[in-house]
Amino acid sequence: MDLDYTETQELLRDTLRGFLEAEVPFSQVRECEIEKRSDDKLWAQLVEHGYLGLPFPSTIGGGDGGFVEAGILIEEVSRRAAVVPIVEVLTAAITLQRHCPGSSEVVGDILNGSAIVVPAVLEANDSFDSFELAASADGALRGEKRFVDYAAVATHHLVSAVGAEGPGLYLVDARDPAVKCEPIPTLGRTPQSVVRYDGAASIRVGERDAAAALVQIGRALTCVQLLACMDASLEQTVAYTNVREQFGRPLSTFQAVQHHAADMGMHAESSRFLVYEALDCLERDVATDEQIAVTKASLSRAVPDVVMTGHQLHGGQGYIEENDLYFFTIRGKDRALAWGTAEECLEIVAANVEDKAQWL
Amino acid sequence: MEFCWQPEYLTFRDEVETFIHEWRTPELLKEQREREGAGGGPILTRYYEALQEKGWMKMCWPPDLGGEGRNPIYRFIMVETMEYWQMPYGNLTYTSVAPALALHGNDEQKKRFLPGIWDGDYTFAIGYSEPNAGTDLAALRTRAEKVDGGWIVQGQKIWTSLAAQSTHIWLAVRTDTEGPKHAGISLMIVETKTEGITIRPLPTLSGFVTYETFYDNVFIPDENLIGPLNGGWNIIMHALNHERVGLSPTGNLARNYDLLVDHLKNKAPEKLKDPVVRNRLAEMKMQLQRHRALAIRNAITIAQDDVSPGQASMAKISGSELRYRMTNTAMDLLGRAGALTDEAGDLAASDGRQQSTWRSSPILRFGGGTNEVQRSIIAARHLGMSR
Structure with a gap:
C-alpha cells in the first residue's frame, strides 16, 4: 500500500495549483457562468502547456502519466470551479486511447487542441445500461442524447449507439448540420445540451466493451471533481471559522462548529482514499464496476452533506454569491448526479450483495 | 501510489488465517x-502459547524492547484478520501494560513482571x-501517602475491567496535590489479592461485567512504583505507536455483514x-468501504513512522x-428475530450477534477518548482550526 503521490506528482500538483490560482480568478469563472460559456482561454492554456496530455503516452504527444495524473489535473481544475470540459474530454480521450484501437490520430488531435471530444451517453430513459440511438449501415446517427456536457463547445461527440454490429461507440463531427445542440440550463451552471442527431455522419470507433469502459472512466473521473468540491468547501469553511468572531471569539473555538467541521473532514479523508484507489485500480486494470459504483455512491452522498454544512458554518456570508463558496455547492450537487447518482450506483452494488465484504 | 498489499503481507495474512482455522474450535x-x-x-x-511461538505478539515492538x-503493517493485518474471525490476540495486559513496563520499568521490575505476562x-x-x-x-483523586517502605492507598476506581480475573x-x-493536576500522578502495580481491596461487579449493557474497585488502606511496596x-501522566499517555494501527478494525464489521447475508x-x-433490503445491504457495503479507507489510511501513516492524531481519531469515530x-440496520432487516439472543437457538440470527x-x-x-473529544482533535490538529 502506497497512498501518497510520488515527488513528481506532488510537484505537478503544486505547479498546477500555482498556475490555476494565478490564471483563473473566480471573477473569470463568474463571467463564464453569466455569459453561459466555457472558458476557452483556459482550455487553450491547458493544451498549450501540455497539461491535458499528462495522462497519455509521449508517443502521441502526452506526458506518460496515467489515471493518477488525470486525477491531479481534474482535481486542481475543479478546485477553481473552472468552466472547461476537463472530465468530459479526458473521459473520451482515455476511452479512445485505451479501448478503441486505431484512435490514436483523434487522441493526438485532442492533445494538440484541434479537437474537443465529449461523450454523449444518456437518452430519454436516463439509463447507462440501454441506449437506443441508432447507427445505420453507412454510419448515419438518428436519435436524441440528453444531458450532454459541453456538447456545443465540442468539435466531436463520442456517442454510444446501436449499429448492425450491436452497441458501440461512434465518433461524430459536431459541426455537421445534422447535429443540433439545444442548451439546457442546469444547477451546475456549466454548458449542457440536448443533442439531436438527424442522420449525422459517424464512424464506429469502439465496441460494447468500450461503451462500458466509457461509463466506468467517466464515473471515476467525476468522483475527482466531487472530491475537489468537498476539499474546497471544507478549506474555505475552516479558514472562515478561524477569523469570523462572535461573542468575542472565533467561531472555530465553539465545539459545535468544530464537530461539524470534523465530520466534513472525515468525508474528505475517506473520499480521497476511495477516489485514488479507484484511479489506481483503473490504471492496473483491476477496477470492477462495483468498486467504481461504491466510490461514486459514497462521494455523491457525502458531497451534499459536506457543502451544505459549509453553508451552515458560513451563515449569511456563504449564502451570497459574492462569496466563492457557492461554486462548490452547485458544481458538487450537479456532479453528484452526473455519471450515476448515489441511488443508481447503489443499485449496481445491490446486484452483488451476496459477495463477501472487502475488509483488508 | 499503489493501493494493494505487497505479496509478503498477503502471505502473512494467509499464515494468520491458517493458524486461526487450526485453533478456532467451539470449545475455544x-x-x-x-x-x-x-x-x-x-x-x-x-x-496464547502457540501465538507466542509464532512471535506475533511482539513482532512489531522495537528490538531494544525485545521485539x-x-x-x-504486519500488526494491522493480524488484528484485522483476528477481528474478522473474532479470535483473541491479546488484551490490554499485552498491548498497554507490557509495553509501558518495558519502556518505563526498571530492570528488576521487568524481570519480575514481563515473563509472567508473556506466559499468561x-x-x-x-x-x-x-x-x-x-x-x-x-x-x-485516589491518594497514595508515603509510609516507611511504601505507600498507603485510599480511594476508588471504576471501570476496572477484568479486576476479578486479574492477578x-x-x-x-495521586502522589502530589500541589501544582498542576497531571503532574501529581504516579503509576504503581498492586496485587489484586492485597488486603484492603474490594471488588464490586458492574454488569454492563453488553453482558460483559466490569468492576468498581475500592482501596482502603492498601499497602503498595516502594519497588512497585x-x-x-x-x-505517571507520561506513562498513561504514551503507547507504542504501532499499537494504534488496529485501533478501529474493519474486520469485525465485515464479519457482521457476511453473517447477516448468510443468515x-x-x-x-x-x-x-x-430490492429495499438489497439497497440497505449495498449501503452497508459502501459504509464499510468508507471505514476501511480511514482504517488503512491511519495504519499506513503509522507504518511510515508519522504521527497523525487526526487520522487516528477519524478511524476511531x-x-x-x-x-x-x-447493527441497527441489520436488526431492522431481520425483523423481530433481530432481537433474539443466542439462547433462542436456531431462531436467532447468527447466534444473536447483531443485537x-x-x-x-x-x-x-x-x-478510549469520547468521540466528542476525537472530533475536537480532528478540528484542531487535522483541519487547523484555532482553539
Missing part, C-alpha cells in the same frame, strides 16, 4: 466467552478512571430478494459509529 470460543477475554483457561493458555521491529500467568486490570475522573482523567492492577494514584514519582440467504431468502449504524454487537456499541463511542 466457549472458553473465551466465559472468561470474558481474560485468558487463563486451559484452551486459551495453549492458544523484531517489524513493519506495523499474570493478567492486569487497568485502574485509571474514577467516578469523578473520566474524560478528565487528570482529575483523579494485578495497574494503578494510577513504575517510572519516576509523579511521572438471510439460508433462513430468509425471500427477504434477500427484496468512524468504526465505533458504524458499529452502531450497521449483541448493537448492545456493545456505546462503549466504543465513549470509551
Whole structure:
C-alpha cells in the first residue's frame, strides 16, 4: 500500500495549483457562468502547456502519466470551479486511447487542441445500461442524447449507439448540420445540451466493451471533481471559522462548529482514499464496476452533506454569491448526479450483495 | 501510489488465517466467552502459547524492547484478520501494560513482571478512571501517602475491567496535590489479592461485567512504583505507536455483514430478494468501504513512522459509529428475530450477534477518548482550526 503521490506528482500538483490560482480568478469563472460559456482561454492554456496530455503516452504527444495524473489535473481544475470540459474530454480521450484501437490520430488531435471530444451517453430513459440511438449501415446517427456536457463547445461527440454490429461507440463531427445542440440550463451552471442527431455522419470507433469502459472512466473521473468540491468547501469553511468572531471569539473555538467541521473532514479523508484507489485500480486494470459504483455512491452522498454544512458554518456570508463558496455547492450537487447518482450506483452494488465484504 | 498489499503481507495474512482455522474450535470460543477475554483457561493458555511461538505478539515492538521491529503493517493485518474471525490476540495486559513496563520499568521490575505476562500467568486490570475522573482523567483523586517502605492507598476506581480475573492492577494514584493536576500522578502495580481491596461487579449493557474497585488502606511496596514519582501522566499517555494501527478494525464489521447475508440467504431468502433490503445491504457495503479507507489510511501513516492524531481519531469515530449504524440496520432487516439472543437457538440470527454487537456499541463511542473529544482533535490538529 502506497497512498501518497510520488515527488513528481506532488510537484505537478503544486505547479498546477500555482498556475490555476494565478490564471483563473473566480471573477473569470463568474463571467463564464453569466455569459453561459466555457472558458476557452483556459482550455487553450491547458493544451498549450501540455497539461491535458499528462495522462497519455509521449508517443502521441502526452506526458506518460496515467489515471493518477488525470486525477491531479481534474482535481486542481475543479478546485477553481473552472468552466472547461476537463472530465468530459479526458473521459473520451482515455476511452479512445485505451479501448478503441486505431484512435490514436483523434487522441493526438485532442492533445494538440484541434479537437474537443465529449461523450454523449444518456437518452430519454436516463439509463447507462440501454441506449437506443441508432447507427445505420453507412454510419448515419438518428436519435436524441440528453444531458450532454459541453456538447456545443465540442468539435466531436463520442456517442454510444446501436449499429448492425450491436452497441458501440461512434465518433461524430459536431459541426455537421445534422447535429443540433439545444442548451439546457442546469444547477451546475456549466454548458449542457440536448443533442439531436438527424442522420449525422459517424464512424464506429469502439465496441460494447468500450461503451462500458466509457461509463466506468467517466464515473471515476467525476468522483475527482466531487472530491475537489468537498476539499474546497471544507478549506474555505475552516479558514472562515478561524477569523469570523462572535461573542468575542472565533467561531472555530465553539465545539459545535468544530464537530461539524470534523465530520466534513472525515468525508474528505475517506473520499480521497476511495477516489485514488479507484484511479489506481483503473490504471492496473483491476477496477470492477462495483468498486467504481461504491466510490461514486459514497462521494455523491457525502458531497451534499459536506457543502451544505459549509453553508451552515458560513451563515449569511456563504449564502451570497459574492462569496466563492457557492461554486462548490452547485458544481458538487450537479456532479453528484452526473455519471450515476448515489441511488443508481447503489443499485449496481445491490446486484452483488451476496459477495463477501472487502475488509483488508 | 499503489493501493494493494505487497505479496509478503498477503502471505502473512494467509499464515494468520491458517493458524486461526487450526485453533478456532467451539470449545475455544466457549472458553473465551466465559472468561470474558481474560485468558487463563486451559484452551486459551495453549492458544496464547502457540501465538507466542509464532512471535506475533511482539513482532512489531522495537528490538531494544525485545521485539523484531517489524513493519506495523504486519500488526494491522493480524488484528484485522483476528477481528474478522473474532479470535483473541491479546488484551490490554499485552498491548498497554507490557509495553509501558518495558519502556518505563526498571530492570528488576521487568524481570519480575514481563515473563509472567508473556506466559499468561499474570493478567492486569487497568485502574485509571474514577467516578469523578473520566474524560478528565487528570482529575483523579485516589491518594497514595508515603509510609516507611511504601505507600498507603485510599480511594476508588471504576471501570476496572477484568479486576476479578486479574492477578494485578495497574494503578494510577495521586502522589502530589500541589501544582498542576497531571503532574501529581504516579503509576504503581498492586496485587489484586492485597488486603484492603474490594471488588464490586458492574454488569454492563453488553453482558460483559466490569468492576468498581475500592482501596482502603492498601499497602503498595516502594519497588512497585513504575517510572519516576509523579511521572505517571507520561506513562498513561504514551503507547507504542504501532499499537494504534488496529485501533478501529474493519474486520469485525465485515464479519457482521457476511453473517447477516448468510443468515438471510439460508433462513430468509425471500427477504434477500427484496430490492429495499438489497439497497440497505449495498449501503452497508459502501459504509464499510468508507471505514476501511480511514482504517488503512491511519495504519499506513503509522507504518511510515508519522504521527497523525487526526487520522487516528477519524478511524476511531468512524468504526465505533458504524458499529452502531450497521447493527441497527441489520436488526431492522431481520425483523423481530433481530432481537433474539443466542439462547433462542436456531431462531436467532447468527447466534444473536447483531443485537449483541448493537448492545456493545456505546462503549466504543465513549470509551478510549469520547468521540466528542476525537472530533475536537480532528478540528484542531487535522483541519487547523484555532482553539
